[in-house]
Amino acid sequence: MDLSFSPADQAFRRDVRAWLGDNLSGEFGALRGLGGPGREDEAHDERLAWNRHLARHGWTALGWPREHGGRGLSLMRQVIFHEEYARADAPARVNHLGEELLGPTLLAFGTEAQKARFLPKIVAAEELWCQGYSEPGAGSDLAGVTTRAHLEGDEWVVDGQKVWTSMAQVAQWCFVLARTEPGTRRHGGLSFLLVPLDQEGVEVRPIRQITGGAEFNEVFFSGARTDADLVVGEPGDGWRVATGLLGFERGVSTLGQQVGFARELDDLVALAKRNGAIEDPVLRDRLAQAKVGLEVIRLNALRGLSGLTRGADSADGGGAASIGKLLWAGWHRRLGELAMQVVGPRSLTAEGSPYDLDRWQRLYLFSRADTIYGGSDEIQRNILAERVLGLPREARP
Known part of the structure; x- marks a missing residue:
């Protein structure tokens, strides 16, 4: 790969720098530097307003195909945007899990109906997502997942516990890795489900950490439900989808x-x-x-x-x-x-x-x-x- 920037790329860099300079002002200017690691719950509502401002001006989903609401930018121009965004000390975006993780996963593995339902709201930062992977007994070793789900009519019923779930307290949806085939172990029998959080059967408990913040959470599913067609990939093929998402991370x-x-x-x-x-x-x-x-x-x-x-x-x-x-x-x-x-x-x-x-x-x-x-x-x-x-x-x- 040629790691140098073309004249057109450099012109794009100037455009990004100018836009950020013009728009990170007034109320948005006060957000500079907020929301970084260990402070993801900082000024959430104000940063969400900024994220939606970015969306209205076409600065979200930069690498996504245009037909799904993205900009279709090259890798190098995506690099330029992220570099200039960081140099401007712009606030950490609240839509990272949807835009950078779930969105590309749906593009790679999702059905057309799932793409039509979820991608536009991710691009616009109208729905926020959290990641239901880690459990008390399954952290980095995700194959030990014990959260389970079974089909009951036209719905999945989910029971289990997730932990270290970033920003679950403000998310509307969670992508959940759950065991859907009884008796399976390790990588087999897992499914990748899209689960709404605003329902009975879901409890979110913030975890106060040593830095003083509380962006991490425990999430308890007790008979939580989601539609049968909100499984990404085939049922039982969740490991492939989940590891694909980690590549996007x-x-x-x-x-x-x-x-x-x-x-x-x-x-x-x-x-x-x-x-x-x-x-x-x-x-x-x-x-x-x-x-x-x-x-x-x-x-x-x-x-x-x-x-x-x-x-x-x-x-x-x-x-x-x-x-x-x-x-x-x-x-x-x-x-x-x-x-x-x-x-x-x-x-x-x-x-x-x-x-x-x-x-x-x-x-x-x-x-x-x-x-x-x-x-x-x-x-x-x-x-x-x-x-x-x-x-x-x-x-x-």
Whole structure:
């Protein structure tokens, strides 16, 4: 893949930058920097209004086909948009799970009726989604899912518990991985269901986390119902659909994520210069290593996305998605640790009562989970070992 930008691409970059400069003003301008990792529940209603403003001006679903409401933009122009969005310090979008995960999954696996029903409202940010994958006994190892569903007339009836469900408290729908064939184990007998949350039989309980926020939730299904035709793919084929979705999870938006990482690193270097920590040769060397590591992450992401555009999936394409997750998660976690060292002893105390954390404390605490959520390091290494390198499979119960 040619990683350079054409003159037309550069003109597109100027257009994106100008639009964001004009529109991130007034009430929207006050949203800059809000809603990042560990703060996804921050200013939700205001960020939803911004997300709908983006939609009205054609800045959602950039890579989707035009016939389904997207812009049909090339990979490089999607990269440009996400980079400029991050450089503008625009607020984190509230529609990520619908636009970046479920939407592409429906395009790949959904029926025409499902596409017609759900895609327009995702593009317009009129319906929000959450992800019903993880369970108390099935986190990164999704094959251990025990939430079950059975057909009763023309409806699926769902029973079980999901956990770490981001923003379920504001979502209208949840895509749920459930076991629909009794007696099956591991990858077999799973189905990918679309379940409305505003109904009896669904209870959402927020989880207060160590950063002070509560964007994660437990979701309990007790006889919850959804239409029989709201299964994506064939019943029992949910594993293929669910893993396909995970490939989309590590798509082009990760380039914007890395611009955010670069801003964090630049701000940390500036802090080290102000408080004198830069004079410590060990800290100075670690800051330099972080700069190099971030460029490695960016180039690896571009290489991986290039493979995906040639038709390789996230496993067959040399494990690019798993490599990328290992790289950025470890890097960001180390950045949180480095931030505490740069700040010094003051990092050990809260700014105010009872628990007012500064940005570096939140970074440190939330980044401890980077190597766990979205597929733990252990699972990513197993994928690379077994599916890419062909090593013997790890013993499983």
